[in-house]
Amino acid sequence: MTAASALIARSSVEDIRQALADDILLGRIAPGTHLSEASLSLRFGVSRTPVREALNQIVASGLLERRANAGVRVCAVPERRLAEMFELSAELEAICARHAAKRITETERDRLLAIHRRGRDCLAADNPEAYDAANLDFHATIFNASHNAYLVEAALSARARVIPYRRAQFASSERMHRSFAEHEAIVAALTAGDAAAAEAAMRTHVGAAGAASRRMLETTPLLNGTAPETTR
Numbered sequence: 001m002t003a004a005s006a007l008i009a010r011s012s013v014e015d016i017r018q019a020l021a022d023d024i025l026l027g028r029i030a031p032g033t034h035l036s037e038a039s040l041s042l043r044f045g046v047s048r049t050p051v052r053e054a055l056n057q058i059v060a061s062g063l064l065e066r067r068a069n070a071g072v073r074v075c076a077v078p079e080r081r082l083a084e085m086f087e088l089s090a091e092l093e094a095i096c097a098r099h100a101a102k103r104i105t106e107t108e109r110d111r112l113l114a115i116h117r118r119g120r121d122c123l124a125a126d127n128p129e130a131y132d133a134a135n136l137d138f139h140a141t142i143f144n145a146s147h148n149a150y151l152v153e154a155a156l157s158a159r160a161r162v163i164p165y166r167r168a169q170f171a172s173s174e175r176m177h178r179s180f181a182e183h184e185a186i187v188a189a190l191t192a193g194d195a196a197a198a199e200a201a202m203r204t205h206v207g208a209a210g211a212a213s214r215r216m217l218e219t220t221p222l223l224n225g226t227a228p229e230t231t232r
Helices: 003-025 037-044 048-061 079-103 106-124 128-145 149-169 173-192 195-218
Strands: 064-067 071-074
Touching (some): 003 048, 003 149, 079 173, 079 195, 106 128, 106 173, 149 195, 173 195
Antiparallel strands (some): 064 071
């Protein structure tokens, strides 16, 4: 596979993951619905391989479950699982922010400020898709500014599980505005080199995203208070 075809494949997987996760979180696909790789391949005009990879990523977020000989189906999200995923992500991102406050380079700081300005433009244009992309870049820049490869790997892994929930929140203009204000506090702390403030601001930010996700899901059939069933 060439570099160009690999990029197209990655884009296809991400596009499929985003579309399906949005459909589930926004109530367009109901809990209990079985998803067919063959049908999804036709819908997105791709082979089953990127569809299967996208489904696997959504399974990791808790929105889908695989059962032996039963394929993939949309499942309700256990409230405890949702809280624990965001709790882990908040702690890891807070550690990244703490280290970034002490280790961020001038180039990284300039990049972060440029991304933050892009977020402001997305907010002014009321463009949630563009704001979501800027938000991902904002957090990734802080991860990398921690200059700890193992920490970055762990933070990215934890974030991958909550990305669908964080993305869906931006359908609300109010949440976008609050997210940007929370970013302001993080940027101020990082710019000042205040590690404790950066850590606290990031923990508050991701915690607020978790709370917003819970409120969003309370209006749908997706949230429940039980633990996930064990697949045998």
